[in-house]
Amino acid sequence: MRIFLTEFLFIAFLGLAACRPILTSPGSEQRLRGKEIYERGCATDSCHGNNSEGIRIGSEFRDWPLVGKVFQQRNPTAQVIFDVVRSGGEKSLRALTDQQVYDAIAYELSLNDKEFDNLLDSQNAPVTSSGEAAGKPESGSLFPPPGNARLIAGWHAPTLPINVENTDLRIRLTQIAKASTIGQNIAPTGGSFVLVVFTLEVISDHPLEVGPQHLRLVTDEGRELEPKEIGINYPVARFYQQVIQPDYGTSALAIFALPESANLGCFKYALPIGQPIIMKLTS
Incomplete structure (x- = not known):
């Protein structure tokens, strides 16, 4: 009888847990939307590499990586990333709304161990760091660093x-x-x-x-x-x-x-x- 009661209570607990609504945040929902955009248009073998590792020609990057220390140092804020993407003239990029670009960036930042509950948008992107290695941009600096x-x-x-x-x-x-x-x-x-x-x-x-x-x-x-x-x-x-x-x-x-x-x-x-x-x- 005691075993039966224990099993009943355990099953009832599982039932209650299954019925409890899963709590999500605007940030987590945004990352889910951005994941599809990012994987379709950014992390490919013709763009930045299937694992966002970048694509090299010899010892130089043809397409810079989108994860890791180098990426974060070159792109210290979400706004820097947005400006690079939004200035592009490719049809696939121009087909995205501004908010869809921020959605993709939110997912990209999660690959760099940056997750947040709030929605990433034009208001907070300038102060949203790209990762631990990013540092704080100095006044009067320019990112990504110009080559010439x-x-x-x-x-x-x-x-x-x-x-x-x-x-x-x-x-x-x-x-x-x-x-x-x-x-x-x-x-x-x-x-x-x-x-x-x-x-x-x-x-x-x-x-x-x-x-x-x-x-x-x-x-x-x-x-x-x-x-x-x-x-x-x-x-x-x-x-x-x-x-x-x-x-x-x-x-x-x-x-x-x-x-x-x-x-x-x-x-x-x-x-x-x-x-x-x-x-x-x-x-």
């Missing part, structure tokens, strides 16, 4: 990210750095190249055509500088003319030549219609 630019350290960079929007467009400035040379290009005497990484999101209900012809870096004395077409070995694409849709934004790099004795004033995007979007770069 000599960056200038120790200058007083603005605090990022900076977000500004109007009724149609939101711009988020995510990285800004200075360089003395880019490839064979030498900055103006006494000046520097300014490299700006930013995202654009349509917040209206209709597509927008965007392009570098509307973009200016303004000095503190009001001089407007146009983007330069300078070749740089950097995974975030230079800003080019394109049409972006609601929920399908873009990330881009713009390069400016800052003259001698000039200081940063603001980052300006002038839409064909309506008020320009202005981001102050001084405190």
Whole structure:
């Protein structure tokens, strides 16, 4: 009788456990969504390797790894990863919404032992570390490190990210750095190249055509500088003319030549219609 009662209670306990709802978090649900996207488009033998280990040609990486110390050091935050992916022009990448890109990144970070309960999105990506080896990016630095630019350290960079929007467009400035040379290009005497990484999101209900012809870096004395077409070995694409849709934004790099004795004033995007979007770069 005692054995029967023990077995009955054990079976009843199992029944209660089976009926209890499984508690999930927005973060765990996001990783499940992102796993399919990541495995379909990122971890393949033609992209970053089936095990995300990267693909080499000789001793050099053709496609960098997506897991481990090297990946985390090159891409210290989720926003850096997003900017690299979102600037790409491949059809498979452009078919993903901004949030689907963040979903895939959330799963990618879990492979680097970074899991969180909250949803990864544009609001927290700039402060979400990619892993234990990532470290904290220094102000005025640029990631992933450009291959042919000599960056200038120790200058007083603005605090990022900076977000500004109007009724149609939101711009988020995510990285800004200075360089003395880019490839064979030498900055103006006494000046520097300014490299700006930013995202654009349509917040209206209709597509927008965007392009570098509307973009200016303004000095503190009001001089407007146009983007330069300078070749740089950097995974975030230079800003080019394109049409972006609601929920399908873009990330881009713009390069400016800052003259001698000039200081940063603001980052300006002038839409064909309506008020320009202005981001102050001084405190």
